[in-house]
Amino acid sequence: MSFGLVGELAPDGTVTEAFAWLVTLIGAGVAAGSAVTGLLLADGTLSAAAALGACGVTGGALVLALSRGGSPCP
DSSP states (O other), rough: OOOHHHHHHTTTOHHHOOOOOOOHHHHHHHHHHHHHHHHHHHHHHHHHHHHHHHHHHHHHHHHHHTTTTSSSOO
């Protein structure tokens, strides 16, 4: 979905660069999340890691719902 949206919104002649930025940002997000998770699992408990993951999913759902201009419920 995100690649299709980037392909539609990127101005002519910039689609390749737009895709490169998207892949870069996805990679950076995965790396940052992996680093934080590794620190939590090394120094914390599994419960803390699970709670942080649940908070991340909830936060992502709220951002998506607010960006769509609606409530979290369909």
